[in-house]
Amino acid sequence: MKNSPLSVHRAALAAICVAALAPLTACGPDTGPAAADGSKPSRTTAGSTNTRPNGIASLPAEEIYEAGTKANAASGSFRERSESTHTVSDMRISATECVGKVHLIKDDYGKIGGSFEIISKGNNVWVRFDAGFSKWIKAEYDLPAGKWLHGTPSTGLTKILVSHCDHQKFTSPDKGDSGMKKLTATTLEGVPVSQVTSQGSGGEATFSIANTGKPYLLKRKAARPDLADISYLEFGKPVDAKAPSGEITEAPTR
DSSP: OOOOTTTTHHHHHHHHHHHHHHHSSSSOOOOGGGGOOSSOOOOOOOOOOSSSSSSGGSSSSHHHHHHHHHHHHTTTTEEEEEEEESSSEEEEESSSSSEEEEEEEEETTEEEEEEEEEEEEEEEEEEEEEEEEHHHHTTTTOOTTOOEEEEEEHHHHHHGGGGGGGHHHHHHHHOOTOEEEEEEOOOEEEEEEEEEEETTTTTTEEEEEEEEEOOEEEEEEESSTSSEEEEEESSOOOOOOOOSSSEEEEEOOO
C-alpha cells in the first residue's frame, strides 16, 4: 500500500463504511458471520415459509419497497450479507444488537486484506482485528491483532466500525419514492418476488421484495461494483450478542 498521511487510514476506513451502507433509494450468521472472509458462503432462501400471496404485487413501486423495509424492521432481527469491491460482511442485526465479521478488501490506496469481528449490545461495542487489518491501520492506531477492544457507538474507532451495524433499518426503515419503477415479477431462489428499481445518489439499484408470506425485502442489487449488494435472511432469529470472554482492552477514544 502506498504511504499516506496519518489521518488517511481513519478517513479511508470511514469512507469504506459509508460505501458499504450508501443509500441507493431515490430518497434520502448454519454458517455464521465468520464466513465474511472473502469466500462466498452457501446461500439460504430468506423468504417466509408461507406461500400465500401477500398482495403487494399490485401496489405502486414505492409502496412495494416501503412494505419490504417495514417488514424487515418488524421482524425484529435479520442476517445481512453484504458484498462489494471494498468489503464483504456477514452480520446479525437488531435494533440494539449486532454480531458479525467484516472483511476489508481494498481502499483508494490499494489492497487491505484484513478483517475485524464486531459485537455490539446497547452502549457497548467490542472489536477484534486480524493481523492484516492491524497492519493496515497501524499508522493511525497501533493496536494488537487477536485481542478484543471495548468502546462505545459514539466515540473513536468503535464509532466508525459499528457503522456496519445499521440499526436504523429497524428504528427508521427507509421510505419509498415516487421515482421508483416496478419491473416484471420473478423469483429469487425459489421465492416469488416483486422487483423495483431506484435511481439515487449512489446510483441505480434493484430491490427484490417477497410476494408471498411476509413482504420481506430480500435483496438489494447495486449497478456499481463499489457499492454493496445486500441479502437479507433469517428474519426474527435472536442476535444473542454477548460480551467476549478473556482479556479486553479499552479502544482509542479519538
